[in-house]
Amino acid sequence: MKVIINNAALLPIIKKAATILNEKSMRENLLCFTASNHLDIYAQGIIGLSYEAIIYSLPDDPGVVVVPGTMFYKLIKTFKPEAQTLLELKGDKLVVKCGTSSIKLPTINPMHIEDGRAKKTDTDELTPQFVVNTKQFSKAIKRVKYAIGQESSLDGLNYLCLQENPNSGPSITLKGLNGHIFMQDNVAYSEGTPEKEINYLIHRDKIDVITKIMNSEETSLYFNDKMLYVCGDDDSLIMTRAFYEFPPTDNFLSKFNETSSECKFKKQDMLDSLKRIQLLATDVENTVKLSFTKNHIQASIVTEKGCINECIPCEFQGTLKSIGFKNRHLIDLLESFTEDELILCMTTDEGPAKIVSTEDETENYLVVLMPIKELNSEYTEETETEE
Numbered sequence: 440m441k442v443i444i445n446n447a448a449l450l451p452i453i454k455k456a457a458t459i460l461n462e463k464s465m466r467e468n469l470l471c472f473t474a475s476n477h478l479d480i481y482a483q484g485i486i487g488l489s490y491e492a493i494i495y496s497l498p499d500d501p502g503v504v505v506v507p508g509t510m511f512y513k514l515i516k517t518f519k520p521e522a523q524t525l526l527e528l529k530g531d532k533l534v535v536k537c538g539t540s541s542i543k544l545p546t547i548n549p550m551h552i553e554d555g556r557a558k559k560t561d562t563d564e565l566t567p568q569f570v571v572n573t574k575q576f577s578k579a580i581k582r583v584k585y586a587i588g589q590e591s592s593l594d595g596l597n598y599l600c601l602q603e604n605p606n607s608g609p610s611i612t613l614k615g616l617n618g619h620i621f622m623q624d625n626v627a628y629s630e631g632t633p634e635k636e637i638n639y640l641i642h643r644d645k646i647d648v649i650t651k652i653m654n655s656e657e658t659s660l661y662f663n664d665k666m667l668y669v670c671g672d673d674d675s676l677i678m679t680r681a682f683y684e685f686p687p688t689d690n691f692l693s694k695f696n697e698t699s700s701e702c703k704f705k706k707q708d709m710l711d712s713l714k715r716i717q718l719l720a721t722d723v724e725n726t727v728k729l730s731f732t733k734n735h736i737q738a739s740i741v742t743e744k745g746c747i748n749e750c751i752p753c754e755f756q757g758t759l760k761s762i763g764f765k766n767r768h769l770i771d772l773l774e775s776f777t778e779d780e781l782i783l784c785m786t787t788d789e790g791p792a793k794i795v796s797t798e799d800e801t802e803n804y805l806v807v808l809m810p811i812k813e814l815n816s817e818y819t820e821e822t823e824t825e826e
Contacts, residue, residue, distance in 0.1 A: 440472065440503075440504055440526070440527070441525070441526070441527040441528070442525075442526050442527075443523050443526075444478065444524055444526070445522075445523055446518050446519065446521070446522050446523065446524055446537070447520045447521065449524060450515055450516065452480055453470070453480070453515050454512070455651070455652045455674065456470060456481075456482035456484075456508060456512070457482075457508065457509065457512040458484075458647075458648050458651050458652060459482055459645075459648050460482060460484040460508040461484055462509045465507075467483060467484045468483075468484065468507055468508045468509055469482065469483040469484075469505055469506075469507070469508055469547060470482055470505065470506050470508040470511050470512075471483070471503065471505045472503070472505075473503050473504075482508055504528050504533050504546055505546060505547040506545070506546055506547065507544070507545070507547070511535075514535060514542060518538070518540070519537075519538070522537050522538055523537070524536065524537045529543075531545070531546050532545065532546060533546050568660055568661055569628040569630070569660040570628055570630040570657055570659050570660075571611065571626050571627070571628045571629070571658050571660065572626070572627075572629075572658075573653050573654070573656060573671065575626050575627070576626050576649075576658055577649065577650040577653065578624075579613045579624040579625070579626045580599065580613060580646055580649060580650055581650060582622060582624050582804065583613045583614065583615040583623065583624050584599060584615060584643070584646055584647075585615070585620070585622060586616055586617050586620040586622035586806075587615040587616075587617060587643045587646075598641060598642055598643065598681055598683065598685065599613060599614070599615055599641045599643070599646050600612075600613065600614040600615070600638070600641075601638075601640075601641065601660075601667075602638050602639075609627060609628050610625040610626055610628060610803075611625065611628060611660075612624070612625050613625075613626065614685065614688070616685070616686055616688065619765075619808060619809050620768065620772070620806070620807070620808045620809075621688060621691070621805075621806075621807040621808075622772075622775075622805065622806050622807070623804070623805050624803065624804045624805075625803040629657070638685065639662060639667055639680060640680070640681040640683055641678060641681065642681055645678055648676065649669055649676065652676070653669065653671050653674060653676075654674070655671030655672035655674070656672075657671070658670065658671055659671075664680070665679065665680050666679060666680060691790075691791045691807065692791075692807070694786045694790055694791055695784060695786065695791070695793060697786065699757050699758055699759055699785060699787065700731070700755070700757025700759035700785045701755070701756050701757060701782055701783070701784050701785070702736060702753050702754070702755045702756075702757075702782065702783045703753060703754040703755075703780065703781070703797065704736060704751060704752070704753040704754075704780070704782075704783070705751075705752070705779060705780060706773055706776060706778065706779055706781050707779070708751050708752060709736070709738075709751055709773060709781075710770065710773050710774065712749035712751050713738065713749075713769055713770045713773070714770060715747065715749060716738060716739075716740050716747050716766055717766055717767065719742050719744045719745055719746070719747050720740065720742060720766055720767070721742045721743055721744065725740060725742055725765070725767075726740070726763045726764065726765060726811045727739070727740050727763065727769065728740065728761055728762075728763050729761060729762050729763070729764070730760060730761040731753075731755045731757075731759060731760060731761065732755065733755055734752065734754070735752060735753060735755075736750070736751040736753045736755070737751075738750075740766065759785050759787070759788060761788065762788045762792065763788075763810055763811040763812075764792075764808060764810055764811060765811065768808060769808075772794060772806050772808065773794070776794070776804070778796035778797065778798050778799070780796070780797045780798070781794055781795065781796055781797065782794070782795050782796075785810075788812075789810060789812050790810075791807050791808070791809055792807070792809075792810060793805060793807045793808075794806040794808070
């Protein structure tokens with residue numbers, strides 16, 4: 440194999456591939472080059488990807504070359520973008536020449552990398568099960584991933600769940616659950632005729648890659664029993680399916696049929712108060728107490744640094760007098776909404792609560808969080824709600 444390619448074309452492709460490489464694992468740190476009348480670059484990391492780059496001179500002998508991916512990426516970064524790089528296979532070494540530099544990289548037996556060319560051909564022969572807007576898909580992923588467990592011992596909590604949602608028009612539902620917070624968002628699809636129920640889990644280590652590399656206007660999703668293919672105009676991701684059951688959510692979502700209290704408020708008013716409270720919080724576990732009157736929310740906290748009370752205008756209906764949440768969680772969840780006015784729906788002071796937008800009648804984006812059962816015992820009379 441012998442090709443010459445502009446660094447300006449090569450570097451963005453290698454940079455994308457590097458997002459999935461695992462420098463500590465040989466099997467997850469591989470770049471594969473295949474050449475015919477163009478150059479294909481495949482990466483094997485935590486998931487499989489394929490990219491295509493136009494070359495500037497035809498290869499004089501087509502072949503397959505596999506090299507350590509991270510090493511190659513770090514090398515290409517040091518070359519000038521306006522220069523050209525020669526890639527030439529000599530024996531068991533890949534010679535990389537740019538300017539006055541000449542480096543020989545070790546190559547790896549191609550048997551260690553899956554044939555990305557075959558997988559890409561497979562998708563070319565499939566009808567996409569879903570075609571979604573890439574920006575909306577990425578936005579939903581960024582929202583929901585906050586609820587995905589970070590170090591959970593329960594495997595089902597470590598995944599983003601993709602499901603078809605026939606109840607809210609032609610859309611896919613993305614779900615995340617970490618034991619304290621449940622989040623779901625819906626993404627409409629322009630094309631889609633699923634032949635069977637979709638219930639697909641993506642590990643938390645893989646979901647960021649989708650938002651980082653997919654930049655076409657639309658994204659096509661293909662499913663089979665073992666793999667998920669996420670394809671754009673120039674990029675394609677190949678993900679192995681995780682065979683775990685996403686924890687059931689109907690048991691706590693059904694409790695909202697008996698909602699006892701609702702509180703409507705301006706998002707920015709609440710955020711400003713909670714951020715001032717966070718200045719006195721000693722750690723992320725600190726609980727903010729929300730006490731309710733007909734027209735106000737009293738938000739208060741007592742820590743080693745002192746105590747603070749905030750009064751936020753609201754419209755309250757119900758019987759619940761107070762409830763507690765982790766202050767940091769509440770801030771992050773409120774910031775995930777783009778709407779100005781939100782509703783906090785509560786069951787009991789120990790039952791699930793949900794946050795929805797007043798503009799979202801179908802609750803396409805839903806946040807459910809569990810309150811803190813035992814509020815700080817150091818609350819004084821100053822922190823109690825004034826009637």
